[in-house]
Amino acid sequence: MIREFGLIDIMYLLxxxxxxxxxxxxxxxxxxxxxxxxxxxxxxxLAPVRWLAIVYVQAIQGxxxxxxxxxxxxxxxxxxxxxxxxIAAATAFAIYAGAFLGEIWRGALxxxxxxxxxxxxxxxLGFLDQLRYIIVPQAVRIAIPPTVGFLVQLIKNTSLAAAxxxxxxxxxxxITNASTFRPMTVFVIVAAIYFAMCFxxxxxxxxLERRLHVAR
Amino acid sequence: xxYRFNFRDVFAQQxxxxxxxxxxxxxxxxxxxxxxxxxxxxxxxxxxxxxPARLAVAGYVxxxxxxxxxxxxxxxxxxxxxxxxxxxxxxxxxIALTVNLGAYATEIVRAGLEAIPRAQIEAGVSLGLSRxxxxxYVVLMPALKVMYPALASQFILLxxxxxxxxQISAPDLFHTASIIQSRTFRDFEVYIxxxxxxxxxALAFRLAFAGLYQLAFARR
Numbered sequence: 001m002i003r004e005f006g007l008i009d010i011m012y013l014l015x016x017x018x019x020x021x022x023x024x025x026x027x028x029x030x031x032x033x034x035x036x037x038x039x040x041x042x043x044x045x046l047a048p049v050r051w052l053a054i055v056y057v058q059a060i061q062g063x064x065x066x067x068x069x070x071x072x073x074x075x076x077x078x079x080x081x082x083x084x085x086x087i088a089a090a091t092a093f094a095i096y097a098g099a100f101l102g103e104i105w106r107g108a109l110x111x112x113x114x115x116x117x118x119x120x121x122x123x124x125l126g127f128l129d130q131l132r133y134i135i136v137p138q139a140v141r142i143a144i145p146p147t148v149g150f151l152v153q154l155i156k157n158t159s160l161a162a163a164x165x166x167x168x169x170x171x172x173x174x175i176t177n178a179s180t181f182r183p184m185t186v187f188v189i190v191a192a193i194y195f196a197m198c199f200x201x202x203x204x205x206x207x208l209e210r211r212l213h214v215a216r
Numbered sequence: 217x218x219y220r221f222n223f224r225d226v227f228a229q230q231x232x233x234x235x236x237x238x239x240x241x242x243x244x245x246x247x248x249x250x251x252x253x254x255x256x257x258x259x260x261x262x263x264x265x266x267x268p269a270r271l272a273v274a275g276y277v278x279x280x281x282x283x284x285x286x287x288x289x290x291x292x293x294x295x296x297x298x299x300x301x302x303x304x305x306x307x308x309x310x311i312a313l314t315v316n317l318g319a320y321a322t323e324i325v326r327a328g329l330e331a332i333p334r335a336q337i338e339a340g341v342s343l344g345l346s347r348x349x350x351x352x353y354v355v356l357m358p359a360l361k362v363m364y365p366a367l368a369s370q371f372i373l374l375x376x377x378x379x380x381x382x383q384i385s386a387p388d389l390f391h392t393a394s395i396i397q398s399r400t401f402r403d404f405e406v407y408i409x410x411x412x413x414x415x416x417x418a419l420a421f422r423l424a425f426a427g428l429y430q431l432a433f434a435r436r
């Protein structure tokens with residue numbers, strides 16, 4: 001049945017945008033934890049551990065996110081998990097975000113001059129204490145702008161969860177379009193909603209980056 | 217537990233996979249070429265153009281970079297027909313991918329152009345080179361050299377992102393997967409194989425780009 005596109009549809013779309021935000025938030029938290037582990041593994045003195053982290057990052061960054069969504073959507077039931085699109089999407093996005101955040105944060109850790117590590121060691125600090133008191137506090141400042149930038153990527157990419165039937169903004173747009181058949185109106189509004197979410201973050205990331213360059 | 221993998225059914229469809237792979241490669245190469253052209257043009261306008269044109273380019277870049285590719289694709293494929301422009305899935309994919317990559321390429325090339333010192337341009341002018349020659353030899357080539365790593369990784373991201381065109385049923389590698397899945401019911405295996413193929417492609421692209429760099433820039 002085709003009906004008119006109206007205010008109620010815009011309300012539905014805005015309602016669905018909450019799920020976009022929720023998915024991005026869960027993925028960011030999960031991915032943040034994974035990324036932290038990856039970044040730390042990449043700077044440990046143990047070579048095999050570093051390789052493990054490299055393989056993880058390469059595997060994720062060399063394959064489409066869509067593939068991971070489908071792999072988790074179809075794969076998790078095989079190992080006995082009850083799977084709904086929520087769990088599959090959240091897992092896939094967290095693993096995806098973990099690889100990218102891990103790389104970003106590793107870069108930030110690597111940007112700290114080795115002499116800082118050596119200074120820590122000469123004070124008698126162990127590996128973890130060097131990280132905690134000397135390296136991480138400096139690396140965080142470098143890492144924040146690109147992290148915010150990646151958050152924008154993450155929000156945009158949650159649109160792919162529509163492919164496995166997770167009802168977020170893009171899926172809701174498809175549903176609305178199917179019943180109103182006003183594709184131009186629907187998708188322009190949806191694009192505007194994404195823009196309203198992402199643009200402030202983009203600007204913020206830019207501002208943080210400028211401030212960082214001024215500070216150095 | 218106790219799931220038995222069966223890849224035989226998937227590999228039995230290899231000619232089909234190959235067709236999808238071919239379209240994925242075609243889409244990638246076409247979008248890369250067109251996207252780079254868009255990027256260089258828009259970056260030149262962004263840096264040297266008149267103010268209204270600069271603002272227009274900035275608007276284009278910000279709009280594209282702050283909205284999902286999937287929505288852009290839907291706009292081209294589902295939205296344009298309501299304005300009387302009807303496109304098949306593959307053409308719509310090429311347009312959306314080009315417009316998308318163009319915006320990212322613009323930002324990358326722009327940063328490269330801005331990194332060229334004024335004095336270098338003036339040196340070119342003082343040698344009697346025309347404006348176009350200065351842009352080509354003194355500005356663009358050194359800028360591309362500086363931006364090459366960023367462009368290459370953007371291209372690889374684009375190649376992976378072509379998988380999104382499966383959502384409007386363009387018969388690329390990823391779409392092939394869903395067809396094989398419906399033929400064989402081997403969901404998990406199909407997507408493992410396809411993910412591995414993309415990984416192979418990404419590695420091949422990385423090697424190819426490294427080789428290309430040697431050819432294009434290393435001797436100069």
